[in-house]
Amino acid sequence: MTTRKGNLMSVRTDIKVLDxxxxxxxxxxxxxxxxxxxxxxxxxxxxxGVDYMEFGYKASKNxxxxxxxxxxxxxxxxxxxxxxxxxxSDMKIAVMADVGRCDFKxxxxxxxxxxxxxxxxxxxxxxxxxxxxxxxxxxxxGYETTCNIMAISQxxxxxxxxxxxxxxxSSVDVIYLVxxxxxxxxxxAGKLAKVYLNAAxxxxxxxxxxxxxxxxxxxxxxxxxxxxxxxxxxxxASGMGRGAGNCAMELLLGFLKNPKxxxxxxxxxxxxxxxxxxxxxxxxxxxxQYMLTGQLNRHPREAMAFTSDKRSxxxxxxxxxLENE
Amino acid sequence: MTTRKGNLMSVRTDIKVLDxxxxxxxxxxxxxxxxxxxxxxxxxxxxxGVDYMEFGYKASKNxxxxxxxxxxxxxxxxxxxxxxxxxxSDMKIAVMADVGRCDFKxxxxxxxxxxxxxxxxxxxxxxxxxxxxxxxxxxxxGYETTCNIMAISQxxxxxxxxxxxxxxxSSVDVIYLVxxxxxxxxxxAGKLAKVYLNAAxxxxxxxxxxxxxxxxxxxxxxxxxxxxxxxxxxxxASGMGRGAGNCAMELLLGFLKNPKxxxxxxxxxxxxxxxxxxxxxxxxxxxxQYMLTGQLNRHPREAMAFTSDKRSxxxxxxxxxLENE
Numbered sequence: 001m002t003t004r005k006g007n008l009m010s011v012r013t014d015i016k017v018l019d020x021x022x023x024x025x026x027x028x029x030x031x032x033x034x035x036x037x038x039x040x041x042x043x044x045x046x047x048x049g050v051d052y053m054e055f056g057y058k059a060s061k062n063x064x065x066x067x068x069x070x071x072x073x074x075x076x077x078x079x080x081x082x083x084x085x086x087x088x089s090d091m092k093i094a095v096m097a098d099v100g101r102c103d104f105k106x107x108x109x110x111x112x113x114x115x116x117x118x119x120x121x122x123x124x125x126x127x128x129x130x131x132x133x134x135x136x137x138x139x140x141x142g143y144e145t146t147c148n149i150m151a152i153s154q155x156x157x158x159x160x161x162x163x164x165x166x167x168x169x170s171s172v173d174v175i176y177l178v179x180x181x182x183x184x185x186x187x188x189a190g191k192l193a194k195v196y197l198n199a200a201x202x203x204x205x206x207x208x209x210x211x212x213x214x215x216x217x218x219x220x221x222x223x224x225x226x227x228x229x230x231x232x233x234x235x236x237a238s239g240m241g242r243g244a245g246n247c248a249m250e251l252l253l254g255f256l257k258n259p260k261x262x263x264x265x266x267x268x269x270x271x272x273x274x275x276x277x278x279x280x281x282x283x284x285x286x287x288x289q290y291m292l293t294g295q296l297n298r299h300p301r302e303a304m305a306f307t308s309d310k311r312s313x314x315x316x317x318x319x320x321x322l323e324n325e
Numbered sequence: 326m327t328t329r330k331g332n333l334m335s336v337r338t339d340i341k342v343l344d345x346x347x348x349x350x351x352x353x354x355x356x357x358x359x360x361x362x363x364x365x366x367x368x369x370x371x372x373x374g375v376d377y378m379e380f381g382y383k384a385s386k387n388x389x390x391x392x393x394x395x396x397x398x399x400x401x402x403x404x405x406x407x408x409x410x411x412x413x414s415d416m417k418i419a420v421m422a423d424v425g426r427c428d429f430k431x432x433x434x435x436x437x438x439x440x441x442x443x444x445x446x447x448x449x450x451x452x453x454x455x456x457x458x459x460x461x462x463x464x465x466x467g468y469e470t471t472c473n474i475m476a477i478s479q480x481x482x483x484x485x486x487x488x489x490x491x492x493x494x495s496s497v498d499v500i501y502l503v504x505x506x507x508x509x510x511x512x513x514a515g516k517l518a519k520v521y522l523n524a525a526x527x528x529x530x531x532x533x534x535x536x537x538x539x540x541x542x543x544x545x546x547x548x549x550x551x552x553x554x555x556x557x558x559x560x561x562a563s564g565m566g567r568g569a570g571n572c573a574m575e576l577l578l579g580f581l582k583n584p585k586x587x588x589x590x591x592x593x594x595x596x597x598x599x600x601x602x603x604x605x606x607x608x609x610x611x612x613x614q615y616m617l618t619g620q621l622n623r624h625p626r627e628a629m630a631f632t633s634d635k636r637s638x639x640x641x642x643x644x645x646x647l648e649n650e
Binding site for chain 2: 004008185186188213216217218219220223224227248250251254263264267270271275286288291312313314315318
C-alpha cells in the first residue's frame with residue numbers, strides 16, 4: 001500500500017504545477033480571452049513559479065468553425081508566439097488534444113519548430129488505443145506527452161487497471177486521473193491515486209490529477225492525491241473552469257511549501273483580470289446544481305443548462321435528475 | 326492508531342448532524358432573522374433528518390444590549406417556544422453559551438422547564454476550567470452538554486492533551502474540535518481528530534467537528550474527521566456562517582448514506598430563504614481574503630474588515646497581513 005510522501009511542512013521537489021485557466025476556463029467564455037488577459041496570466045504564472053501553462057485546445061478546424069470560437073480553441077503556433085515570443089522562461093507550454101476532435105497528423109509541427117513543450121491527450125477510457133496512437137505520434141515529434149483519462153469515476157477497476165497497463169507500455173510521460181464530474185471524495189480519490197501510482201512505479205511514469213469543484217472538494221482532492229505521490233497538479237486562477245470549476249491556483253500556491261512558488265502576482269491578477277471577467281457575466285464555480293450532478297456522479301451538462309437558463313428551482317431540478325437516472 | 330470507521334457506502338448510526346445556521350449564520354446578519362426564516366428552517370431540518378438545531382447564543386444581557394442585536398443572540402425561552410412550541414419532533418434544540426459572555430447562573434431554567442435539550446459551551450483552550458464549571462452546572466440542571474474548544478489550530482499538543490484529560494474527567498457529553506480559523510487541512514484535521522478520539526474512547530465521550538471554509542476545506546475536513554469516528558457534525562444551510570462560512574448542510578446531507586437524511590426540503594429552503602438573504606446583501610462564503618487568513622492560521626477579523634470595506638486589493642491586503650505576523 002502506498003503511503004504518504006513527505007508531510008505538510010516539507011518540500012516535494014517532484015511537484016509540477018500546471019495552470020489550465022485558458023483551456024478549462026475557456027469552456028466558460030468560448031475561449032474569447034483578450035490577448036492582454038492571456039499575456040498577463042503568462043507573466044503571472046512565470047512569477048508564481050508555475051511549471052506548465054496550458055494555452056487551450058488544438059481542435060480540428062474541419063470539425064469546429066474558427067469563426068465560432070476564440071483562438072485558444074485552436075492554439076495556432078503564431079497565436080501562442082504572439083503571447084510568449086520564444087518563451088524565454090523556465091515555464092513550459094502545454095496544449096490539449098482531444099481524441100477524435102483534432103487533426104493530429106496535420107496540425108502539429110515537430111517540437112524543434114514549435115514553442116509548445118507538452119501535448120496533453122484527453123480521452124475517455126474506451127478510447128485508450130486512439131490516445132496511444134496520438135501519444136506515440138507526438139512523442140516521435142519530440143514532445144512531452146500526457147494522457148488525461150476523463151470521467152474516471154464512471155469506470156470500473158478492471159477497466160482502469162487495463163488502461164494503466166496499456167499506457168504503461170506506451171511512450172506517455174504522465175498519466176492523469178481526471179475527476180470530470182467532481183464526484184470523488186478525498187478518500188475515494190486517494191484510493192484511485194494509489195492504483196495509478198502503483199502502475200506509475202511499475203512502468204516509470206508520473207501521475208497527475210485534474211479536479212472539478214462540484215462538491216467543493218477540488219483542492220481537498222488535489223492535496224490528498226498529491227500526498228500519496230501524485231506530482232502533476234492542475235489548477236486555474238480562481239478555479240475558472242467548466243461548471244463548478246477546478247482547483248483554485250491561489251489555494252494550491254498558498255499550500256505548497258517549495259519557496260519557488262509565490263502567491264503575490266496571482267493576487268494582483270485576480271483583482272485586475274478575474275474580477276472584471278466575473279463582473280462581465282462569465283460564470284463558474286461551486287453552486288447547488290453542480291453539487292447535485294457531482295453527488296450523483298453525472299456529467300454536469302444538465303447543471304450547465306440550469307445555470308444558463310438562470311433557474312434556481314433546485315428541488316425541481318433534483319427531481320428531474322433523479323427521474324433521468 | 327485509530328483507523329477509518331465504516332466506509333463511503335455504509336451507514337454510521339452514531340452520526341449526529343447539527344444545524345448551526347442561526348447561531349453561526351447569525352454572525353453575518355447580527356442575528357436578525359425573520360421568524361418565518363427560523364420557523365421554515367426548523368421545519369426543513371426536521372424533514373431533513375437533522376438531529377440538533379442550534380438556535381443561537383445565550384449571551385448576557387448585562388454585557389450585550391438587546392437593542393443592538395436580533396433575539397437569537399439571547400435565545401430567550403419564550404422566543405424559542407414561539408418557533409417550536411413544545412418541539413414535538415425527534416430533533417433536539419441546542420443553544421451556545423460562551424465562557425465569559427453569559428450569565429449562566431441566572432439565565433438557564435432547569436431542563437424540565439425548558440424546550441432546550443443541549444447547551445454547547447464555547448471556550449478558548451485556556452478557559453477550560455471555566456468551561457467545566459459551566460458544564461457541571463448545566464449537567465446538574467439536566468441538559469446534554471458539549472465543550473467547543475475554539476481556535477484549536479493555535480494550541481500545541483500538550484495543551485490539547487491536557488484539555489482533553491480535564492474534560493474527560495468532567496460530565497461533558499461531547500467534545501468539539503473547532504477549526505475557527507479554517508486553517509486545518511484534511512490531513513492535519515484527521516490527525517487532530519485521532520487525538521480527540523483516543524481521549525473519547527478512554528473517557529467515554531463523543532467527539533464533534535465544527536469547520537470553517539476559509540480554504541474551501543470545510544466539507545472535506547468534516548468528512549475526513551468523521552471517517553475516523555467523529556460523530557457530531559456541524560453544518561449550516563449554504564454554509565452560512567462568519568466570514569468564509571461553515572460546512573454546507575447540502576453537501577453533508579448529500580454525502581451521508583443513512584436514509585434518515587434527505588436533501589429535498591433543504592433545496593427548497595435554499596431557493597426560498599437563502600437566495601433572498603444573499604440578494605439582500607448578507608455576505609458569507611469562500612473568498613480570497615479569508616483564504617489568506619486561513620493559510621496564515623489567523624483570526625479572520627482582518628478579512629472581515631476587508632470584506633465590509635468592500636476592498637479587492639488582495640495583494641496589498643496580503644502584504645498587510647505579513648507585516649503584522
